Amino acid sequence: MEQKTVIIDTKEQILAIGRSVVQSQGYNALSFRDIAKAVGIKSASIHYHFPTKGDLGAALARRYTDDARALLDTLSIEPADIGASLDTYIAVFRAALANENRMCLCGILIAERDELPDIVRAEVDRFTDVNVAWLQTLLGRWTPGRSAEDLHQQAVAIFSAIEGAQLVARGRADLAVFDATIAAYRAAGLMPPR
């Protein structure tokens, strides 16, 4: 039998560990020394791959946004599929909580906004843009004939509501709170039904 050996290079290891740390503890908790220990190199070596902590933070947000966009691209926005697509979308936020009560990487970074280097902030903004744009497209198919501005505002509202649901449910460390809140949003008509 063939033995498969997965070799992950150092830079990818740093990104993987960094993502996990930020999603559970935030940007400030990201420690070059801790990452170095986990990877098995010295903290000074991290700077070879990411010159500053800001560079690492920006790389994490960029990768996170790119992954999100790749997922969104796989979701159908045909009217008949909108309920299911939105379900999948919400399931991503739910999965973060299910994974040791983690948060959306960019949601937690928004909270830390004032401490972030500009380069990180710019990448975090892009995450919001990508999400809102996708939701806006979805809403346009769901209820055609509305103005772009109208659709945009509802898209921002849905994104905000989901981020808030994740934040508060995380505070409770209770997935049921997230589920009940999403159900309440749907019952109110804030977002398309399943």
Place this chain on the structure above:
Amino acid sequence: MEQKTVIIDTKEQILAIGRSVVQSQGYNALSFRDIAKAVGIKSASIHYHFPTKGDLGAALARRYTDDARALLDTLSIEPADIGASLDTYIAVFRAALANENRMCLCGILIAERDELPDIVRAEVDRFTDVNVAWLQTLLGRWTPGRSAEDLHQQAVAIFSAIEGAQLVARGRADLAVFDATIAAYRAAGLMPPR
């Protein structure tokens, strides 16, 4: 004319500066050395008033929640006043953003949850409890006859949605985003109209 001299004791100064720092930069950015510089004492002296950073964080969250509760107590929950009271409630979250793009102290602390000492976490939980309880009472008056659980879930949903609106608007550093999102929540019927 009489000269009024306001003397604020050291402990109160520490709390005032600490609140401001946490609301704009979070718990991690709270630095004993920076506070000491602002107050005009040495960092070791802060430990006399608050033995650990956790004690200071918990005191900040406790004070913040107490202030919130005091405000909520002044708001009428009579059916005729519900729109206005909710307006005032939302205005508090808006005011934080208007104040140099600050956040709800407990909202930002929830995001940092995993880094918080237990003593801080407990106080943050209390803030959510106080807010949800008030909203639940309000909803009970607005639409009588619903089950407590039903009311509770909608109260959590409204609190989550408002926290999320504040978080995302902060990310955009744009009060108009907050206002439009709240308007969208109201239009959807998630919360009572003005």
Place this chain on the structure above:
DNA sequence: ACCTGAACACCGTTCAAGT
């Protein structure tokens, strides 16, 4: 009762040096 100076183990960052 309140404050200080000095020490401790942490942090990101820099840089000359190694292979």
Place this chain on the structure above:
DNA sequence: ACCTGAACACCGTTCAAGT
């Protein structure tokens, strides 16, 4: 190309010492 050791100025914390 990738890593290291040592130094730097930061951090919260402790504690003996001051008034």
